[in-house]
Amino acid sequence: MTRPKALLLGKIDHATKTWASLTDIADLVTTHATNRREFIQECKDGKLDGVVVAYRTFGSFEITGQFDAELVSALPKSMLFLAHCGAGYDQVDVHACTQRNPPLLVSNVPTAVDDATADVNMFLILGALRNFNAGMHALRAGQFRGQPAPRLGHDPEGKVLGILGMGGIGRNLKRKAEAFGMKVVYHNRRKLSEAMAAGAEYVGFEELLARSDVISLNLPLNPHTRHIIGAAEFAKMKDGVVIVNTARGAVMDEAALVEALDSGKVYSAGLDVFEEEPKVHPGLVRNPNVLLVPHMGTWTVETQTAMEEWAIANVRQALERGTLKSIVPEQADL
Numbered sequence: 001m002t003r004p005k006a007l008l009l010g011k012i013d014h015a016t017k018t019w020a021s022l023t024d025i026a027d028l029v030t031t032h033a034t035n036r037r038e039f040i041q042e043c044k045d046g047k048l049d050g051v052v053v054a055y056r057t058f059g060s061f062e063i064t065g066q067f068d069a070e071l072v073s074a075l076p077k078s079m080l081f082l083a084h085c086g087a088g089y090d091q092v093d094v095h096a097c098t099q100r101n102p103p104l105l106v107s108n109v110p111t112a113v114d115d116a117t118a119d120v121n122m123f124l125i126l127g128a129l130r131n132f133n134a135g136m137h138a139l140r141a142g143q144f145r146g147q148p149a150p151r152l153g154h155d156p157e158g159k160v161l162g163i164l165g166m167g168g169i170g171r172n173l174k175r176k177a178e179a180f181g182m183k184v185v186y187h188n189r190r191k192l193s194e195a196m197a198a199g200a201e202y203v204g205f206e207e208l209l210a211r212s213d214v215i216s217l218n219l220p221l222n223p224h225t226r227h228i229i230g231a232a233e234f235a236k237m238k239d240g241v242v243i244v245n246t247a248r249g250a251v252m253d254e255a256a257l258v259e260a261l262d263s264g265k266v267y268s269a270g271l272d273v274f275e276e277e278p279k280v281h282p283g284l285v286r287n288p289n290v291l292l293v294p295h296m297g298t299w300t301v302e303t304q305t306a307m308e309e310w311a312i313a314n315v316r317q318a319l320e321r322g323t324l325k326s327i328v329p330e331q332a333d334l
C-alpha cells in the first residue's frame with residue numbers, strides 16, 4: 001500500500017523531532033517552489049500527488065501567497081487537510097476550502113498563543129498609556145528624556161478597557177488588565193456565559209467605542225471585521241482614547257488611525273500588527289505617540305514550540321484518524 005504524504009510549507013524551528021516522528025505513518029515532503037507560480041506548477045505537474053495533509057506557517061505566504069480559490073483548486077485531489085501553525089488564519093480562504101470537492105479541512109492553533117499575545121497586548125497598553133516610546137527614542141538619540149520631555153502619561157488604574165473580541169486572547173488580557181486596576185468591558189457578536197465573561201461587562205459595539213479609555217482589538221480578520229474601526233468609529237470614541245492592536249492590522253483602517261492620532265483624537269497607540277506587513281504606514285513611524293512592535297505577539301521559545309507541537313498534532317490526527325484536533329469554527333459542522 002502506498003504511504004500517505006505530509007507536506008511542509010514553511011519551516012519548523014522547534015518541534016523538529018515531533019515532525020520527524022511522523023515518518024512512522026507518512027512520507028514527509030517539502031516544496032521546491034520559491035514562489036506562487038512555481039508552487040502551482042509543481043501541483044499541476046503532479047509532484048505533490050499523494051499529499052494528504054499540509055502543515056503551513058504564516059511565513060509560507062512568501063512562497064504560496066494567499067490560500068485562495070485559485071491555489072486551492074490547483075492542490076492535489078489527495079489533499080484533504082491543511083494544518084495552519086497560527087491562531088489567525090486570514091491567509092486561508094476557508095470558504096474556498098469548504099467549496100472545493102472534496103473539501104479541504106483547515107485547522108488553526110488556538111489557546112497556545114493566548115498568554116504570549118496577551119502579554120504583548122498588556123505591554124502595548126502600558127507603553128502607550130505612559131508614552132514610553134517618546135522617552136526611549138530620545139534616550140537612544142542621546143537626549144535622555146528629550147526636549148521637550150514626553151507628555152505625562154496616564155495610569156491604567158481605574159481606566160475602562162474595552163476589549164473588542166473576547167476570545168482566548170481577550171479573556172487572558174482581561175485577567176492581566178484587572179491586575180493593573182482596569183475595568184473591563186467587552187463586545188463580541190455573542191455574549192459570553194457568566195463563567196467565560198468572569199465579571200467583564202458585555203456592551204454593544206457603539207457603547208464600547210463611547211465608554212472605553214483604552215480600546216484593544218482582539219478579533220480575527222475576516223470579511224466581516226475588515227476595517228471595523230475606521231474614521232466613523234474614531235469619531236464615536238472619547239477624546240484622548242488609547243488604541244491597541246495585536247490582532248491583524250486590517251481590522252482597523254490604518255490611514256484613519258494616522259489621522260485620528262494627528263488630530264489628537266487618539267492620545268496614543270500600541271501596535272503589533274499592520275495592514276500591509278512588513279510595510280508600516282509612514283504616519284505611524286513618524287509619530288512618537290505610537291509604540292510599534294513588528295508582529296512579535298507569539299515570539300517566544302515556549303509559545304513557538306507549543307504552536308508547532310499543536311499544529312503537528314493536527315497533522316498526526318489527520319493521518320491517523322482522518323479528523324483534525326482543532327478545526328476552524330467555520331467548518332465545525334462539516
Ligand SMILES: O=CC(=O)O
Pocket residue numbers: 085086087088089113297298
Ligand atoms: O499572529 C499570530 C497568530 O495568528 O498566531
